[in-house]
Structures are given as C-alpha cells and as structure tokens.
Amino acid sequence: MPGMSPGCTREGRALSRKPKKQAGKLLSAGPTMADLAELAGLSKITVSRALSDSPLVNPETRERIRELAREHGYKLNISARNLRLRRSHTVAVIVEMKPSSDRTMFDPYPLGLLGGISQELTAAGYSVLLTTRQGASAAAVQAADGLILLGQGVRQEAVHRFDKLGVPMVVWGAGLEGDTHVVVGSDNRLGGAVVAEYFFGRGRRHPVFIGNPSHPEIYDRLNGFVDALGAHGIKPLLMRRDEFTPDSGADAVHSLHARGVDFDAIFACSDLLAMGAIRGIQEMGRSVPGDVSVVGYDDMPLGASFLPALSSVHQDWQEGGMLLARKVLALIRDEPVESETLPVSLVVRST
Amino acid sequence: MPGMSPGCTREGRALSRKPKKQAGKLLSAGPTMADLAELAGLSKITVSRALSDSPLVNPETRERIRELAREHGYKLNISARNLRLRRSHTVAVIVEMKPSSDRTMFDPYPLGLLGGISQELTAAGYSVLLTTRQGASAAAVQAADGLILLGQGVRQEAVHRFDKLGVPMVVWGAGLEGDTHVVVGSDNRLGGAVVAEYFFGRGRRHPVFIGNPSHPEIYDRLNGFVDALGAHGIKPLLMRRDEFTPDSGADAVHSLHARGVDFDAIFACSDLLAMGAIRGIQEMGRSVPGDVSVVGYDDMPLGASFLPALSSVHQDWQEGGMLLARKVLALIRDEPVESETLPVSLVVRST
DNA sequence: CCATAACTTGATACCGATATCATTTCTCGG
DNA sequence: CCGAGAAATGATATCGGTATCAAGTTATGG
Structure with missing residues (x-):
C-alpha cells in the first residue's frame, strides 16, 4: 500500500x-x-x-x-500540566495581616518584601499565592511547591504548623537557636550594634531603648545594642512599649521625664516610635539632636523628610524578598540552602 | 451465584x-x-x-x-479538580509596583486593599495570585478565573491589554466615562467636595490645590473641589506637583510664597504632600491652622500623630478590597455587576 | 547494497479528580 | 409476593497535558 x-x-x-x-x-x-x-x-x-x-x-x-x-x-492549560507533572509551580506567601485590628505592622514593610518575592518568582516561572494566616489552610496552599512565611507575629507554633506540611519553607524574621527551618532576615543584632557605636561616637553616655523585645527581631536589636554598649561600659535603659505608634513613642519620653530619668540618646525600634519620641522630647523643652540623639528603624520614606530629618537603620526589603524567593526555589530544586542575614546600614540624617 | x-x-x-x-x-x-x-x-x-x-x-x-x-x-489534588472542572479557582491581582524607582505609590495603600481582597476571596474558596505588571503575561495569570487591577498607573492601554484576555475583570481607581469594564474606587469627587465645604465653612476664601491631576483619581478630587467651591463663587488655585513627597509639598508652599500668592487653605491630595506643606508654611513663619488650613488625603496612620494632627480624607481600603473581590466573584458567577464608588469621610483633626 | 545510527514522529498510558448514566439494594403499596 | 420508586453505589469517559517506548524515515559507512 x-x-x-x-x-x-x-x-x-x-x-x-x-x-x-x-x-x-x-x-x-x-x-x-x-x-x-x-x-x-x-x-x-x-x-x-x-x-x-x-x-x-x-x-x-x-x-x-x-x-x-x-x-x-x-x-x-496549567492545571493539566501541573497534574501530569505533579507540581504546582506555585509558592504560597503567608502574610500576617490582622485585618481590622492593630495595623501597626502593616505599613510599608511587607509590600517591599512582596515586591521582591514576586519579581524573583515570576522570573523563574513560578506564581505567587498570597494568603493571610486564616486562609492558609485552603487547599491551594497545601498544593504549593513552597512556602514563604512573613510577619513578625509568626512564632514557633505557627512555623511548626506549616512545617508539618512537608513543603519547602522559608521564614522571614529572626532565626532562633535550634531552628531547623531556613530563616532569612536582616541583621538585627548588627542594627543595634551600629546604633550603639553611633551614639558612643557622638559622646552619648545615657542611651534608652524603646520597643518590645518579645518580638524576636526586636530582641536581637536590643541585644546587639546592649552588647555593643556594654563593651564601652555603658548600660542602656529599656523602655518597653508594645505599640509601635508615634503616640506610644511620645508617651515613653514623657514617662522618662516624669520619672526624672537622665538620658541623651534614644534608639527606637521603629521610625514611628522615633518620630513620636522626637515630638515628646520637643514637648518637654529639649532639642533634637542638641540634647538628645534619636535613631529609628526601617528608614521609612517619610522619615527622610520629617523635621528634623530622622536618622534610621535601613533595611533593603526588596532585596530581602528576592533572597527569600531564591531560597525557596533552591529548596524546591533540592539544593542545599542555609539561613542568611542581610546587612543593614545606618542612615545618618540630622537626629 | x-x-x-x-x-x-x-x-x-x-x-x-x-x-x-x-x-x-x-x-x-x-x-x-x-x-x-x-x-x-x-x-x-x-x-x-x-x-x-x-x-x-x-x-x-x-x-x-x-x-x-x-x-x-x-x-x-487541586490541579486535577481544576482540570476536570475547567476553572482555576484563582483570581489574579495585578499590582503596579515599580520595583526600584519611585516608591511613592507604594506606601500603605495597596496592602489594605490586598488584605480585603485576600480575606474575601479565600473565604469564598478562591486563591489570590499576586503579580506585578511584568509578570502578568505568565501562564498562571491567563488561567485565572478573574482579574483585579490595582495601581493608579494603570490606564486605558493597560486595561485594554488585559481586557482582551476575555477574563472577568475589575479595576480599582477612577471610572472614566465610557468605560466598559467594572470599576471600583472611592468617591474622589466627593472627597474634593467635602474638603471644599470644610474650607468654606471655616471662612477660607483663597484655597490652593496641590497634586497631579493627570492621575484620573486626582483629577476627580480636583474637580469635586473646584465645582463645590465654584458654587460659592470661589476659584481655587492649582499647584501642579508630580511627586507626592513631603519635600514636594514644602516646595510648593515656598513657591507660592515666592510668587507672593495670598492663600489661607491647602488641599493636598496626599498626606505626605500635606505634611510637607505644613512644614513649608511653618518655615515661612505662618501657622497651621491659624493662618492656613490644611487637609490631606488617605488618612495615613502617621498623620493622626503628626504635629499638628493632620486632617485628612479617609478611605477604607479594607472595605474597598472586599468590594473588589465580591465584584469579581459576581462576574465569575455571571451575575450582573455595576461599577461602584465608596464613600469617603473627612477626618477633622487640628489642621 | 545492506546494516546501523541519527532524526522525527506517533500510539498509548497515565496524572487525580468529577459528570453521566447504569446498576443494585431496599422499601412499600396493592 | 410482585413491581414501582427511592436510596446508595459503581463503571466509564473525560478534562488537557506529558513520559515512555515503539516505529518510520533518512543519512552514513563498510
């Protein structure tokens, strides 16, 4: 034929x-x-x-x-391909966003991270599945090839919960000793230490730390701060504040004043706190940076044009996000991955 | 047997x-x-x-x-189900996030929206696929059951590009006449009008508008502002500023001063601009709100504890996000859907 | 001129769920 | 005691891709 x-x-x-x-x-x-x-x-x-x-x-x-x-x-048809290939080409990002309540953690930070993550993952042909913690049990999340956990509220219990899913996972934040999972975060100890040196170099001898050290990240900042000052024989005062708002910062300063505490430098572990502290200082008739030096954390865009321009510890969120993404991808490819901390830098302005 | x-x-x-x-x-x-x-x-x-x-x-x-x-x-196995059911149970959210350059649009706003969207969609059993515009051509996005477009930079050309995909789509922003797609946004005209009435009621007769009306949303604010004032026989001055930063706001005020313009009220179309403007006013030796009233837009958390506490037009992002989500879901279910504008409210503080 | 390799292409069997239509068992009135 | 109808379960096909192995075609060398 x-x-x-x-x-x-x-x-x-x-x-x-x-x-x-x-x-x-x-x-x-x-x-x-x-x-x-x-x-x-x-x-x-x-x-x-x-x-x-x-x-x-x-x-x-x-x-x-x-x-x-x-x-x-x-x-x-993605579904068909994913079914056959037995992977979803998707990474779930779980963000700690308490919807209505305390919006403080909200502000600029996750978005920079998210941008970096998104950029890096899409470039690698992966999709970003965004969820809050509430939605994290949704089926789609379980189907993800990898997991990224964001949000300072995330603690051991939460981490373990997701760990059990047996999916490659990377966490943003401060790595605790004995953690088995991969942690990416900025070098909070370094952040604290840099500020300590800055204060010491400017002759400040009575520094105060404002923040809530029960957050692991804040704890590290405090630690770096205390250790570096300790090397100079200085012991800072800790003002514990749970709210990271300007009002809380102002209030902290007023309370110092009321107690008659002598201080000449403030390290606030958030820019908002720092701005509030500056306001408080001015309200009690003292000047920044004349009488008191103030340094914040996060280097929010706003701080730069605050008056006086706020000095702050800068972290590169975008870069952090990209790093997170690269780590999950590596885990997914079964490559060896280690935790990593990103450097931070002190941006000295006028406070 | x-x-x-x-x-x-x-x-x-x-x-x-x-x-x-x-x-x-x-x-x-x-x-x-x-x-x-x-x-x-x-x-x-x-x-x-x-x-x-x-x-x-x-x-x-x-x-x-x-x-x-x-x-x-x-x-x-989601992929299997989706394949059989011929839908992805996924809504893609396309955010305008210019990675490195002008971060001004960045700040608080998309996150609130995102939170609302995420909450509502996961509650309905849908997943949120997050992408930047660059990644929007990715296969996974095309597979989405619906699309949500965020970001003020999104204009007709971009919208049409996505419209062609033939996927249910909802856009955040200002609806232009003749738009065929569904638009959800806050009532920018109303926002402008409310501020106008506020100024008028306080006896201000020489108001200034600061912002960039080539953004549709800003354009609407300006319009509402101008129209409401016009009803009282007042014609405001427009200071066009492209950057939404405090410096830009201060600069605008200085330039007014240099030109010898007489003004007693400023409506800045962003809180950052407003704060800068206040700084500028103070720098030229005048007082807020004594000599000049100032109102911002967006009601950023920071504004509330700014000194003096900033009056601002408040929009509920969370609610907006939820509404966006509900609209796409409705579109997906083939229900009739109309564009909608959310009310805004003026939060009067001390400026 | 034939055997072998290199290149292309195809038939078939999945991946893991759900829709459809059939089948079996059980209940109940006449 | 039988047939109709309800209740519960099953066999099969299908969604749209990809992996595997087989097979056909053409080029190459002895």
Whole structure:
C-alpha cells in the first residue's frame, strides 16, 4: 500500500472520537494541543514538544506549530500540566495581616518584601499565592511547591504548623537557636550594634531603648545594642512599649521625664516610635539632636523628610524578598540552602 | 451465584491495574481518592461525593470516609479538580509596583486593599495570585478565573491589554466615562467636595490645590473641589506637583510664597504632600491652622500623630478590597455587576 | 547494497479528580 | 409476593497535558 499514510492506523478509533471533539469545540473555550495537532496534521505530543522547545522536533515543524498556536490564540492549560507533572509551580506567601485590628505592622514593610518575592518568582516561572494566616489552610496552599512565611507575629507554633506540611519553607524574621527551618532576615543584632557605636561616637553616655523585645527581631536589636554598649561600659535603659505608634513613642519620653530619668540618646525600634519620641522630647523643652540623639528603624520614606530629618537603620526589603524567593526555589530544586542575614546600614540624617 | 459480590465484575481489569497502583504508591506523595476508595472498599466516585458533601452518599459512609481521609492525611489534588472542572479557582491581582524607582505609590495603600481582597476571596474558596505588571503575561495569570487591577498607573492601554484576555475583570481607581469594564474606587469627587465645604465653612476664601491631576483619581478630587467651591463663587488655585513627597509639598508652599500668592487653605491630595506643606508654611513663619488650613488625603496612620494632627480624607481600603473581590466573584458567577464608588469621610483633626 | 545510527514522529498510558448514566439494594403499596 | 420508586453505589469517559517506548524515515559507512 504505497499511499497509506502513517496516520491511518487505528482509523476506526480515531473516527469515533472526532465527532465528540467537534461537539466539545462548540463550548467556546480556546483550542487545545489536540486541536492544534489536528490543524497541523500532527500528533498532540509533537505539538507539546514543539511548544516546550524540545530538541526532538524538526525546527521547521516547531515554527509551523508555533505560528499556528499564535494565530489561534492557544493557551496552555496549567492545571493539566501541573497534574501530569505533579507540581504546582506555585509558592504560597503567608502574610500576617490582622485585618481590622492593630495595623501597626502593616505599613510599608511587607509590600517591599512582596515586591521582591514576586519579581524573583515570576522570573523563574513560578506564581505567587498570597494568603493571610486564616486562609492558609485552603487547599491551594497545601498544593504549593513552597512556602514563604512573613510577619513578625509568626512564632514557633505557627512555623511548626506549616512545617508539618512537608513543603519547602522559608521564614522571614529572626532565626532562633535550634531552628531547623531556613530563616532569612536582616541583621538585627548588627542594627543595634551600629546604633550603639553611633551614639558612643557622638559622646552619648545615657542611651534608652524603646520597643518590645518579645518580638524576636526586636530582641536581637536590643541585644546587639546592649552588647555593643556594654563593651564601652555603658548600660542602656529599656523602655518597653508594645505599640509601635508615634503616640506610644511620645508617651515613653514623657514617662522618662516624669520619672526624672537622665538620658541623651534614644534608639527606637521603629521610625514611628522615633518620630513620636522626637515630638515628646520637643514637648518637654529639649532639642533634637542638641540634647538628645534619636535613631529609628526601617528608614521609612517619610522619615527622610520629617523635621528634623530622622536618622534610621535601613533595611533593603526588596532585596530581602528576592533572597527569600531564591531560597525557596533552591529548596524546591533540592539544593542545599542555609539561613542568611542581610546587612543593614545606618542612615545618618540630622537626629 | 449467591456469593458473588458487586466488586467482582471486570475482575481481570481491576487486577491488572492494582500492581501499578501499588508501585505508584512507593513514590512518596500522599494518598489519592483511589487509595481511600480501596481502603474503604468503595469506589473513587463515592469518596469524591463523600468529601464534597454530596447528599447522594449515606451519611454513615460519608463519616467513615471522612475519618479515613483525616487519618491518612488525604489532600485534594487541586490541579486535577481544576482540570476536570475547567476553572482555576484563582483570581489574579495585578499590582503596579515599580520595583526600584519611585516608591511613592507604594506606601500603605495597596496592602489594605490586598488584605480585603485576600480575606474575601479565600473565604469564598478562591486563591489570590499576586503579580506585578511584568509578570502578568505568565501562564498562571491567563488561567485565572478573574482579574483585579490595582495601581493608579494603570490606564486605558493597560486595561485594554488585559481586557482582551476575555477574563472577568475589575479595576480599582477612577471610572472614566465610557468605560466598559467594572470599576471600583472611592468617591474622589466627593472627597474634593467635602474638603471644599470644610474650607468654606471655616471662612477660607483663597484655597490652593496641590497634586497631579493627570492621575484620573486626582483629577476627580480636583474637580469635586473646584465645582463645590465654584458654587460659592470661589476659584481655587492649582499647584501642579508630580511627586507626592513631603519635600514636594514644602516646595510648593515656598513657591507660592515666592510668587507672593495670598492663600489661607491647602488641599493636598496626599498626606505626605500635606505634611510637607505644613512644614513649608511653618518655615515661612505662618501657622497651621491659624493662618492656613490644611487637609490631606488617605488618612495615613502617621498623620493622626503628626504635629499638628493632620486632617485628612479617609478611605477604607479594607472595605474597598472586599468590594473588589465580591465584584469579581459576581462576574465569575455571571451575575450582573455595576461599577461602584465608596464613600469617603473627612477626618477633622487640628489642621 | 545492506546494516546501523541519527532524526522525527506517533500510539498509548497515565496524572487525580468529577459528570453521566447504569446498576443494585431496599422499601412499600396493592 | 410482585413491581414501582427511592436510596446508595459503581463503571466509564473525560478534562488537557506529558513520559515512555515503539516505529518510520533518512543519512552514513563498510
């Protein structure tokens, strides 16, 4: 049979399926690989290979198929691919966002992180699934190839809960001793130490720390601060404040004043606190930085144009996000991954 | 054949598959519905029904299967379900986040929106896929059941680009006349008008508007402001500023001063601008609110503890996000949906 | 001129869920 | 004691891709 083309085998089967296919096509929805295959007179698998750049197909054929795909607006069905490949090409990011209540943690920070994460993951062909903690039990999260945990509220219990899912996981924050999971965070100890040196260098001998050291990250800042000052024989005063708001900062200063405490430098572990503290200092008739030096944390854009321009410890969120993303991706690829801390820098302005 | 149980039909087939199944099980991965079915001595479909609360299964059976599922840590395979159901149970949120450059748009706002969106969508069993504009062409986005566009930079061209995907879409921002898509935004005209009335009521007769009206939202604020004042026979001055930073605000005031302009009220279309303006006013030796009233926009947390406490137009981002989410869901369900604007309120503090 | 390798392409069997239609068992009135 | 209808369960096909192994075609060398 000279004229017998390869496609004729099992013709009966093929014919019996065609009508169904055509019926299916009426249901709007875009073309599938099978459709393209038929159009090109090839088989699904060849189309699949062509579209995924397999070296197994003839370059000419590939181009032809590509052209067809473009022309007919073909779109890959992700679900189908993920099902077959047994992975979701998705990383879930779990953000600590208490909806209505205390918005303090809210402000600028997760967004920078999120930007970095998003940029890096999409570049690698992964998607970012955003969830709050409440939604974290949703099915889609369990299906993720990896997990990124953001938010200072995240503690051991929460981390362990997700750890049990057995999914590659990276956490943003301060790494505690004995942690088994990968932690990425900025170097909070260094942050504290840098501020300590700055105060010491400017002749300040009675520094105060304002913040809530029960957050691991804040704890590290305090620690770095205390240790570095200790090396100079100085012991700072700790003002514990739970709220990271300007009012809380002002209040802290007033309370110092009321107690008759002598102080000449304030390290506030958030810019908002710092700005409030400055206000408090001014309200009690003393000057910044004349009488008291003040340094904040996070280097919010606003701080730069605060009056007086706020000195602050700067962290690069964007970079942190990218690092987080790269780590999960590495974990997913089964590469060895270590925790890492990012450097911080003190931005000295006028306070 | 009295002893013949129902499961014996097509026994040969069943037997030929079993060994494969068992081999597959060695590949780690959790149990599937088929596995549960075998364990329970039932069929896949019954398991499926039991887990999805179908009234077709015996309540006892359902509980038994549920128990098994829990015990064995069964997890639904989303990809498989999505493939079969032909939907992704996912809404893509496209955020305008210019990574490195002008971070001004960054600050608090998308996060509130995002929180509301996320809350509402996860509650409805949907996932939130987060992307920047760059990543928006990724396959996963095209697979989304719906689209939410955030970011003031999004304009017609961008919107149309996504519109062509033929996916239910909702846009945050200001609705232009003749828009065909659904727009949710806060009532910027009202915001402007409210401020106008406030100024007028306080006897201000020489108001200034600071901002960049080429953003549709800002344009609306200006418009509402101008119209409401016009009704009182007052014509405000427009100071066009592209940057929404405190420095830019201070600069605007200085420039007014240099030009010898007489003004007694400033409506800045961002809190940052407003704070800068206040600084500028104070620097030129005039007082707020004694000589000049100032109102900002967005009601950032910081503004409340700024000194003097900033009056500002408040929008509820969280609520906006929830509304956006509800609208896409409605679109997805093919329900009729209309654009909507959220009310805003003026929070009067001391400026 | 034939055997072997290199290149292309295809048939088939999955991945793990759900829709559809069939089948079995059970209940109940006549 | 039988047939109709309700209740519970099952067999099969299918969603749209990709892995595997087989097979056809063409080039290459002895």
